[in-house]
Amino acid sequence: xxxxxxxxxxxxxxxxxxxxxxxxxxxxxxxxxxxxxxxxxxxxxxxxxxxxxxxxxxxxxxxxxxxxxxxxxxxxxxxxxxxxxxxxxxxxxxxxxxxxxxxxxxxxxxxxxxxxxxxxxxxxxxxxxxxxxxxxxxxxxxxxxxxxxxxxxxxxxxxxxxxxxxxxxxxxxxxxxxxxxxxxxxxxxxxxxxxxxxxxxxxxxxxxxxxxxxxxxxxxxxxxxxxxxxxxxxxxxxxxxxxxxxxxxxxxxxxxxxxxxxxxxxxxxxxxxxxxxxxxxxxxxxxxxxxxxxxxxxxxxxxxxxxxxxxxxxx
Amino acid sequence: xxxxxxxxxxxxxxxxxxxxxxxxxxxxxxxxxxxxxxxxxxxxxxxxxxxxxxxxxxxxxxxxxxxxxxxxxxxxxxxxxxxxxxxxxxxxxxxxxxxxxxxxxxxxxxxxxxxxxxxxxxxxxxxxxxxxxxxxxxxxxxxxxxxxxxxxxxxxxxxxxxxxxxxxxxxxxxxxxxxxxxxxxxxxxxxxxxxxxxxxxxxxxxxxxxxxxxxxxxxxxxxxxxxxxxxxxxxxxxxxxxxxxxxxxxxxxxxxxxxxxxxxxxxxxxxxxxxxxxxxxxxxxxxxxxxxxxxxxxxxxxxxxxxxxxxxxxxxxxxxxxxxxxxxxxxxxxxxxxxxxxxxxxxxxxxxxxxxxxxxxxxxxxxxxxxxxxxxxxxxxxxxxxxxxxxxxxxxxxxxxxxxxxxxxxxxxxxxxxxxxxxxxxxxxxxxxxxxxxxxxxxxxxxxxxxxxxxxxxxxxxxxxxxxxxxxxxxxxxxxxxxxxxxxxxxxxxxxxxxxxxxxxxxxxxxxxxxxxxxxxxxxxxxxxxxxxxxxxxxx
Numbered sequence: 001x002x003x004x005x006x007x008x009x010x011x012x013x014x015x016x017x018x019x020x021x022x023x024x025x026x027x028x029x030x031x032x033x034x035x036x037x038x039x040x041x042x043x044x045x046x047x048x049x050x051x052x053x054x055x056x057x058x059x060x061x062x063x064x065x066x067x068x069x070x071x072x073x074x075x076x077x078x079x080x081x082x083x084x085x086x087x088x089x090x091x092x093x094x095x096x097x098x099x100x101x102x103x104x105x106x107x108x109x110x111x112x113x114x115x116x117x118x119x120x121x122x123x124x125x126x127x128x129x130x131x132x133x134x135x136x137x138x139x140x141x142x143x144x145x146x147x148x149x150x151x152x153x154x155x156x157x158x159x160x161x162x163x164x165x166x167x168x169x170x171x172x173x174x175x176x177x178x179x180x181x182x183x184x185x186x187x188x189x190x191x192x193x194x195x196x197x198x199x200x201x202x203x204x205x206x207x208x209x210x211x212x213x214x215x216x217x218x219x220x221x222x223x224x225x226x227x228x229x230x231x232x233x234x235x236x237x238x239x240x241x242x243x244x245x246x247x248x249x250x251x252x253x254x255x256x257x258x259x260x261x262x263x264x265x266x267x268x269x270x271x272x273x274x275x276x277x278x279x280x281x282x283x284x285x286x287x288x289x290x291x292x293x294x295x296x297x298x299x300x301x302x303x304x305x306x307x308x309x310x311x312x313x314x315x
Numbered sequence: 316x317x318x319x320x321x322x323x324x325x326x327x328x329x330x331x332x333x334x335x336x337x338x339x340x341x342x343x344x345x346x347x348x349x350x351x352x353x354x355x356x357x358x359x360x361x362x363x364x365x366x367x368x369x370x371x372x373x374x375x376x377x378x379x380x381x382x383x384x385x386x387x388x389x390x391x392x393x394x395x396x397x398x399x400x401x402x403x404x405x406x407x408x409x410x411x412x413x414x415x416x417x418x419x420x421x422x423x424x425x426x427x428x429x430x431x432x433x434x435x436x437x438x439x440x441x442x443x444x445x446x447x448x449x450x451x452x453x454x455x456x457x458x459x460x461x462x463x464x465x466x467x468x469x470x471x472x473x474x475x476x477x478x479x480x481x482x483x484x485x486x487x488x489x490x491x492x493x494x495x496x497x498x499x500x501x502x503x504x505x506x507x508x509x510x511x512x513x514x515x516x517x518x519x520x521x522x523x524x525x526x527x528x529x530x531x532x533x534x535x536x537x538x539x540x541x542x543x544x545x546x547x548x549x550x551x552x553x554x555x556x557x558x559x560x561x562x563x564x565x566x567x568x569x570x571x572x573x574x575x576x577x578x579x580x581x582x583x584x585x586x587x588x589x590x591x592x593x594x595x596x597x598x599x600x601x602x603x604x605x606x607x608x609x610x611x612x613x614x615x616x617x618x619x620x621x622x623x624x625x626x627x628x629x630x631x632x633x634x635x636x637x638x639x640x641x642x643x644x645x646x647x648x649x650x651x652x653x654x655x656x657x658x659x660x661x662x663x664x665x666x667x668x669x670x671x672x673x674x675x676x677x678x679x680x681x682x683x684x685x686x687x688x689x690x691x692x693x694x695x696x697x698x699x700x701x702x703x704x705x706x707x708x709x710x711x712x713x714x715x716x717x718x719x720x721x722x723x724x725x726x727x728x729x730x731x732x733x734x735x736x737x738x739x740x741x742x743x744x745x746x747x748x749x750x751x752x753x754x755x756x757x758x759x760x761x762x763x764x765x766x767x768x769x770x771x772x773x774x775x776x777x778x779x780x781x782x783x784x785x786x787x788x789x790x791x792x793x794x795x796x797x798x799x800x801x802x803x804x805x806x807x808x809x810x811x812x813x814x815x816x817x818x819x820x821x822x823x824x825x826x827x828x829x830x831x832x833x834x835x836x837x838x839x840x841x842x843x844x845x846x847x848x849x850x851x852x853x854x855x
Contacts, residue, residue: 056795059423060449081803081836148602148610150619170604170817257546257604258563258809259817265806274802279419283798 053286066282073286082270090266093252094244096180102240104184105191106233110221112192113199125196128189140254143182144169169255172263179255179264183248194236195229202228234312242299245291267291362464364694365404368687372406373680374432376425378418380494380674380748381436383411384740394711394741402703403691408432426451433684434692436491436674437747440481441788443490443675452675453685454488462689465696466492481669481786485851491673492692494747499773500754502666505548506772508630509622512645513538521649524656525556525589531622532598540621542599543614545606548624551664556652557586560663560781563812565805567845568663568781572853574846576838577663578808579830587815587822594816604813616642628735630765648768651776665778671785672747695749705753707741721759735760787848800841807836 012020022029048063053073055066077083108128115121131139146152147168154165168174206224215223249268256264267287275284299314307313375381383393390396390409400406410432412421418437425435431451438446446452459467470479470489482493496502509531514520517534520527535541550564554577560568561577568575577583593599600620602610614620615633623629623646633646653660676688694700706713706721714722723734730737738745738760744752745760758766789797811829814820820829 056791058445058449059427060446060451062427065449076799082806144605144607144610148605149600167601167605170601258806258813259604259819261806261810270802270806273806274798276417276420278798278802279423280798281423 050285050289052282053289055282057282057285059281069282073282074290076283077287077290082265085262086265086267086270089263090245090247090268092263093176093179093247093266096176097183097247098237098240098244100180101184101187102237104188106195106229108188109192109195109199109229110225112196113225114217125189125192129193130189131186132190134186136248136250137254139182139186140251143178143255147174147178170257170259172260175256175260175264179251183251195232198229198232199225230310231312234306234310235314238299238302238306238314241302242295244298245294362690362693364402364697364699366687366690368405370683370687372408373434373684373688373691374408374410375434375436375674376410376422376432377434377436377674378412378422379437379746380672380743381409382739382743382746383409384736385414386740395707395739395743398703398708398741399691402700403694405687405691407691431677431679433680434674434676434688437672438491438675440484440491440493440671440673440786444484444486444488444788445791446675447484447488447490450678452490453678453680454490455492455676455689456487456489458685458689459489462686463492463693463696465693469696477784478669480852480855481667481671481784482673483855485788485855487855490675492675492695492749493669493671493673494749494752495669496752497754499665499668499779500769501752501757502668502670503664503769503773503778504627504666505551505625505664506627506648506651506768507552507622507624508633508646508648508768509535510540510644511647512643513540513621515645521647522652523650524652524654525553528553528556528652532593532596535621536597538621540619541597542593542603542622542624543606543611543620544603544624545608545611546603548626549603551651551662552624553652554583554586555660555662555776556654557589558582558654558661559586560661562586562590563809563816565808566663567783569783569849570781572849574783574842574849576842578812579833579838584822584826587812590816591818591822595818599816601817604817615644616640627761627765627769630768631762634762634764646764648765648771650771650774653775660776661781662776662778663781665773665776665782667782667785669784669786670747674749692749701750701753704742704748704750705744705756707738712738712741721755723759783845783849784852787845787852789844789848793844793847797841797844800837800844803836804833804838804841807832 051063052066054068054070055063056069056072057063057066080086112121112125115124147154149165149167151167154168157163158165168178202225206228207220210220210224245267247266247268249266249272252264252266252269253272256269268291271284271287274280275287303313303315381396381399383390383396387393390407396407396409412418412425422435422437425432426446435452438452443452447454455463459470469475470482478493478495481495482491483489511521513535514531517537519530519534522528522531532542546563549562550566552562554560554562559577559580559582560566560575561583566577568577590599594601600606600614602614606614611620611623611625612632615623616636623633627648630646630648633644636642637644637646651660651662674692676685680688695704709715711724712727713724716722723738727734727737727741735745742748744750744756757769811820815822815826815829
């Protein structure tokens with residue numbers, strides 16, 4: 001019946017249908033206006049600035065007056081001696097963040113779900129998402145103090161294993177663990193909220209049925225809870241992979257040192273140094289555009305794969 | 316009725332004619348007076364301020380040259396800006412970058428706007444040529460002799476050759492009213508400092524050569540102290556003891572007219588070899604790689620840092636801390652080491668005395684506004700204007716004692732903020748402004764120990780001969796190439812320099828590979844660009 005109605009509607013011309021719909025849902029359309037205006041003003045209009053990527057942009061001449069250079073900025077970027085290092089680092093940081101950072105809130109949510117004492121659960125939950133509200137600058141300041149030579153972690157490790165204390169932020173092998181673990185610490189509680197919401201939507205009767213069938217706790221999680229929140233997991237994973245090149249550069253900027261550039265310098269930090277500090281706007285726009293393109297490719301690919309294997313997708 | 320009407324009409328006409336006559340009479344009379352007086356004697360002092368200007372307020376966008384103190388929301392509340400308008404007689408319509416914004420970005424946004432203000436700053440002399448070409452700024456050359464005789468006279472004084480070169484473009488245009496320092500006192504504000512009390516206790520003298528320094532390091536170490544400071548402040552450290560001009564960041568300098576990079580010289584290799592030794596011996600805090608100002612201060616307070624690479628204001632801070640807490644620390648600035656005792660030290664931490672900041676007049680200004688702006692800006696190059704912008708109004712910010720020494724008023728000394736901040740409500744020269752920064756001001760803003768430190772740092776060194784001028788400008792093509800080479804080179808040099816120090820890269824075996832890699836990432840092309848710019852600068 002639905003399809004029949006749809007087919008019938010499709011036969012009418014677009015404007016005819018729009019007019020009818022407008023008449024029927026007038027208030028809804030009025031409510032939509034601010035959102036449409038918001039998107040046009042703040043998301044679509046600024047996009048003309050992307051043209052800078054194909055120019056030698058000079059603020060005094062503006063986009064209308066600057067010289068067009070085609071793909072020169074992109075070529076400069078690809079030919080940059082650091083290009084491969086930047087790409088490798090960006091993917092590595094993203095990869096480790098997803099590998100360890102993505103499952104963490106799911107596990108935490110599952111654990112919360114098993115806690116039966118409501119008061120205890122609420123308290124722990126609140127504590128766990130508190131760090132999310134601490135400014136990144138402060139978090140990084142804390143990290144710096146904790147891992148410097150006389151900081152708590154190096155000193156602790158020294159007393160346990162006799163490894164001489166050193167400043168961990170200056171050592172390349174320590175960079176990813178510091179970045180990923182502190183990231184998990186800060187965001188795990190916050191990230192678990194959405195899974196908890198999904199968990200509350202699971203039909204409790206399923207658990208009762210499983211219990212009668214003799215399923216243990218873990219079996220219940222595996223066969224009921226996880227499939228129940230799988231759509232949420234997949235959607236979030238697709239979104240996360242869609243941002244694979246958009247690593248949290250603010251945090252890297254605050255934590256890296258020249259001796260860890262080798263592993264920590266990513267596309268966005270490099271283009272920050274060159275684009276913002278050296279005011280080379282065209283170059284950083286080109287890099288940003290390249291970033292977005294790669295992200296879109298990943299987003300679409302993951303979405304396709306996800307649809308194929310789990311039948312869940314964004315679009 | 317008809318007659319009445321015509322009488323009315325005639326009288327109206329007469330009145331309006333009279334009115335317009337007196338209008339034009341006023342303004343043309345005013346300019347004629349001033350202009351006449353000026354051409355009679357052609358001496359700068361003859362123009363009398365405040366000027367008569369009855370046009371609309373003139374729009375101006377400016378950053379720290381006339382910064383608005385953060386406690387004011389607009390220039391109408393700010394004593395500094397009110398004073399400027401009263402003294403010059405010109406009403407400004409001020410605008411400033413939003414508080415806390417990136418100033419370069421704010422300036423570029425302003426430049427990209429379709430309606431430019433009549434005057435814009437801070438601009439760098441290196442950009443002026445292009446801004447004039449792009450139709451943003453006007454060339455002031457023809458206006459300056461007429462409307463800005465004081466500034467013009469300074470530029471044409473042979474003693475100010477360097478200032479003239481800085482504010483003249485390669486093609487001989489002048490686009491800015493500039494800023495500079497009275498002498499290199501204000502320009503040498505960073506250097507090594509250490510705890511004299513430890514040296515006294517250990518019986519070690521103030522170090523002059525590298526051998527002396529090694530003794531100092533050892534003495535400090537015996538007391539559990541090492542060297543701390545923000546990484547950036549190590550760019551000048553002890554390199555001069557080896558004849559090296561830089562430390563970690565790429566350092567460009569001039570040697571007999573030839574542009575060179577410190578990191579490519581054998582002296583630097585020697586210096587880094589020693590730095591590596593010192594680092595491994597624990598003389599240098601391994602945390603300097605991540606150290607910020609607060610960490611540095613806490614290390615000093617916790618008695619783990621006894622040597623600091625830092626700015627003169629740190630000495631002021633340490634001295635005040637010692638007074639407040641009674642920790643017994645005694646901080647002094649120590650000279651840059653030289654290669655042999657008694658020889659002058661080479662080092663590059665001398666900021667160009669003509670730092671290269673200024674305000675330009677844009678193509679949006681009308682002829683009338685150009686004249687008024689030139690007149691107003693020229694006031695800052697008079698004795699009176701320069702005094703005002705340095706110290707503020709006498710009686711408000713300061714008084715003079717019987718010997719003519721400057722005494723800050725209690726209002727300033729006991730203000731909510733430190734003196735250095737309080738003064739910027741009344742005068743901006745503590746940072747930078749139009750005209751010259753007086754050495755007396757810099758001295759008055761710091762404790763005697765800090766003033767001594769600067770005197771120590773600037774004595775017995777030859778940095779000024781080797782400084783790459785701040786006013787050099789590059790062509791569009793050069794800028795494109797420079798942008799492509801420079802980030803890569805800067806990153807590479809800094810990364811390797813630090814690894815040489817920490818020992819992660821072995822200076823003995825890997826230095827040649829370092830040079831080779833520099834060559835591959837086009838360091839020589841970059842040097843050529845700097846050289847070309849420098850040669851054009853000298854030809855100005």
